[in-house]
Amino acid sequence: MKSLLKQAVHTVAVALMLVASSAFAEPQMAVTAPEKVLQKDAQLMQLYQTALSNNPNLAVFSAQAQGALSQQKQAASYEKLQVQLQSELSYAWMKKKDFGRTANQLKASYPLYQPDKTDLTQVATFQHDAAQWQLESQRQKLMLQLSELYYRYWSQQAQVDFLVKEQTSISSIMTQVRKRFQVGYQDLNDIAEIRARLDNNRADLLAAKQALAITESDLSALVGESVDLHRMKMPEDLPSDTLLNRVSSSQKVDAKIQPDWLLQNPQVKALEQQIMAANRQVDYEKNKNGVQLDAFGAYVYNDSDGNYYDDMQGVKGGLELKYPLYLGGRTDAAVSKSRAQVSAAQAQKRQLVLQLEATIRNSLLSYQAGVERLAALKAALSSNQEAVKATENGLRTGTRNILDLLNAQRSLHKAQRDVPLTKAKIWQSWFEFYGALGLLK
Numbered sequence: 002m003k004s005l006l007k008q009a010v011h012t013v014a015v016a017l018m019l020v021a022s023s024a025f026a027e028p029q030m031a032v033t034a035p036e037k038v039l040q041k042d043a044q045l046m047q048l049y050q051t052a053l054s055n056n057p058n059l060a061v062f063s064a065q066a067q068g069a070l071s072q073q074k075q076a077a078s079y080e081k082l083q084v085q086l087q088s089e090l091s092y093a094w095m096k097k098k099d100f101g102r103t104a105n106q107l108k109a110s111y112p113l114y115q116p117d118k119t120d121l122t123q124v125a126t127f128q129h130d131a132a133q134w135q136l137e138s139q140r141q142k143l144m145l146q147l148s149e150l151y152y153r154y155w156s157q158q159a160q161v162d163f164l165v166k167e168q169t170s171i172s173s174i175m176t177q178v179r180k181r182f183q184v185g186y187q188d189l190n191d192i193a194e195i196r197a198r199l200d201n202n203r204a205d206l207l208a209a210k211q212a213l214a215i216t217e218s219d220l221s222a223l224v225g226e227s228v229d230l231h232r233m234k235m236p237e238d239l240p241s242d243t244l245l246n247r248v249s250s251s252q253k254v255d256a257k258i259q260p261d262w263l264l265q266n267p268q269v270k271a272l273e274q275q276i277m278a279a280n281r282q283v284d285y286e287k288n289k290n291g292v293q294l295d296a297f298g299a300y301v302y303n304d305s306d307g308n309y310y311d312d313m314q315g316v317k318g319g320l321e322l323k324y325p326l327y328l329g330g331r332t333d334a335a336v337s338k339s340r341a342q343v344s345a346a347q348a349q350k351r352q353l354v355l356q357l358e359a360t361i362r363n364s365l366l367s368y369q370a371g372v373e374r375l376a377a378l379k380a381a382l383s384s385n386q387e388a389v390k391a392t393e394n395g396l397r398t399g400t401r402n403i404l405d406l407l408n409a410q411r412s413l414h415k416a417q418r419d420v421p422l423t424k425a426k427i428w429q430s431w432f433e434f435y436g437a438l439g440l441l442k
Contacts, residue, residue, distance in 0.1 A: 042236050044233045044234075044236075045147070045148065045151055045236075048147060048151065048220075048224055048228065049143070049144055049147055051224050051225065051226060052143055052147055052223060052224045052225060053140065053143070054225070055224065055225020055226060056143055056223070056225060057225075058139060058143075059136070059139055059140065059143065062132070062135055062136045062139045063136055065132050065135070065136075066129070066132040066133050066135075066136050068132075069125070069128050069129040069131075069132035069133075070129050070132075072125045072128065072129070073122070073125040073126055073128075073129045075125070076118075076121045076122045076124070076125035077122045077125070079112070079115075079118045079121065079122075080112060080115070080118045080119065080122060081111075082109060082110075082111050083109070083110050083111070084107070084108070084109045085107075085108050085109075085110075086105075086106070086107050086108075087104075087105070087106045087108070088103075088104070088105045088106075089102070089103065089104040089105070090102075090103050091103075091104075093308075093309075095308075098308065100305055100306060100308040100309075101305065101306075102303075102304070102305035102308070102309055103302070103303070103304050103305070104302075104303045104311070105301070105302045105303070106299050106300070106301050106302075106303075107299060107300045108297060108298070108299040109297065109298050109299070110295045110296065110297040110321070111295065111296050111297075112293070112294075112295055113294045113295060113296050113320070114292065114293065114294040115293045115294070115295070116284075116288040116291070117285050117288040117289040117291070117293070120281050120282075120284045120285035120288055121285055123278075123281045124278050124281045124282050124285060127274045127275070127277045127278035127281060128274070128275070128278050130274040131271045131272075131274035131275045131278065132271075134267045134268070134270040134271035134274060135267070135268075135271045137267040138266075138267035138268045138271060138439075141267060141436060141439060141441040141442070142436075143223075144432070144436070144441045145432055145433070145436040145441060146223060147220075147223055147224070148428070148429065148432040149429060149432070150216060150219055150220045150223060151220065152425040152426075152428050152429050153216050153425070153429075154213065154216045154217060154220060154230055155235040155421060155425050156421070156422050156425045156426070157209060157212050157213040157216055158213060158235070158421075159235075159418050159421040159422050159425075160209045160418060160422075161206065161209045161210060161213055162418065163414050163415065163417070163418035164202055164205055164206040164209055165206065166414045166417070167202055167410075167411055167414050168199065168202045168203065168206060170407065170410045170411070170414070171195060171198055171199045171202060171407065172199065174195060174403055174406065174407050175192075175195050175196065175199060177403065178191060178192050178195055178403055191402070191403060191404060194404065195403075195404070195407065198407070217230060235421055235424075235425070236428075237424075239375075239424060239427060239428075240427070240428065240431045262361070262438055263354060263357055263358075263437075263438070263439070265438060265439045265440060266357060266437065266438060266439030267439050268353055268357075268439070269350065269353060269354065269357070269439070270439075272346060272349055272350040272353060273350065275346045276343060276346045276347055276350065279339060279342045279343040279346050280343055282339045282342065283336055283339040283340055283343065285339075286332060286335040286336045286338075286339050287332065287336055289332070289335075290325050290328055290331065290332045291324070292322070292323070292324050293322070293323040293324070294320060294321070294322055294323075295320070295321040295323075296318075296319075296320055296321075297318060297319065297320075297321055298316065298317070298318035299316065299317050299318065300315075300316050301313055301314065301315060301316070301317060302314050357437045360433055360434075360436075360437040361434060361437045361438070363433070364430045364431075364433035364434040364437065365430075365434065367426065367429075367430040367433075368427060368430035368431065368434065371423050371424075371426045371427035371430060372427060374419075374423050375420065375423045375424065375427065378416055378419050378420050378423060379420070381416045382413075382416050382417065382420070385409070385412050385413040385416050386413060388409045388412065388413070389406070389409045389410055389413050391409075392405050392406045392409040393406060
């Protein structure tokens with residue numbers, strides 16, 4: 002009795018330990034589709050819908066998917082009943098006698114044992130599924146490219162705005178300096194330095210506007226029609242994402258990347274289908290030159306008035322067996338080639354997974370750095386505004402000079418520029434993360 006009691010206590014203790022360990026274990030983060038971000042940004046949604054209609058690359062992959070579907074139907078037809086009509090009407094000029102002849106045969110056949118036809122159908126099915134996933138991959142790739150150009154445009158627009166503000170500040174200070182110089186309160190060297198800054202600003206502004214125009218041109222090419230972004234505004238919101246926030250807050254990003262995260266990526270799925278197709282192709286090459294058995298029935302009407310050996314009228318039916326005896330090593334060579342294609346597809350999948358994992362890590366690090374930098378910039382905006390006020394007061398009391406004010410204004414404008422730059426980078430990291438997961442649907 003005591004031994005039974007001890008065993009029961011031990012069992013309960015073990016169960017409690019297991020429950021406690023599972024309770025304190027870190028929960029696995031499920032990967033689900035992100036928030037409907039495109040619905041929140043109507044501008045980007047409109048550009049994406051237009052690009053879906055106009056992008057020629059999508060039309061190519063759509064045509065390939067349709068071709069794969071036709072190939073699948075063609076392969077499946079070989080496993081069904083086949084009916085053929087063969088008819089001949091001829092006249093023969095022989096040495097002893099000339100005669101006319103008609104030969105007609107209506108034949109129906111059905112495959113009883115043709116494993117290669119089943120293999121071929123499966124190969125075509127896997128290839129069709131792969132083509133469908135490749136089409137989906139191109140759609141998501143288009144969204145990723147579009148978002149990258151979209152937010153690059155807003156980053157460059159922020160740079161242009163910064164340079165315009167800086168130019169306004171420099172021009173205003175230049176006017177003040179010239180007035181002060183006329184009355185002897187300003188050094189000529191200060192005027193030269195400010196003029197140099199103004200010239201550099203103008204050169205930088207021209208380069209920034211050129212880069213902005215190039216990005217707008219690239220965006221129009223991707224969308225497929227002219228895009229007028231001057232009427233649009235950069236989105237102010239940031240992604241509110243539980244998965245990204247939880248993962249990026251961890252100090253060990255690598256430990257948070259789970260293998261099942263990539264299971265929904267359409268590129269990975271396409272390669273998996275290609276691997277299965279290549280494996281089934283191996284079976285097809287093995288069975289193609291193997292035993293094949295058909296059942297057939299035929300109605301025959303051959304007539305030449307007894308002048309030809311196969312004159313007959315009636316119905317025949319039976320089984321037809323095909324088995325090649327020697328093919329000179331053709332089967333072994335074909336099987337070896339198909340196995341090499343399997344190895345190549347598996348290597349491509351492994352390489353793709355490594356690239357996607359690197360993209361996930363980099364996007365997480367970039368997202369985390371962007372969020373932290375944005376918080377620091379908000380504090381920097383306040384401190385730079387105070388610095389400008391302090392410099393203006395110092396200029397009145399004589400403890401600061403005009404160049405100090407120019408530097409303070411530049412720092413403030415730079416912080417104002419970096420806020421939209423950082424927001425754009427956060428969004429780009431968001432799209433890269435979910436693009437690698439294959440969830441930009």
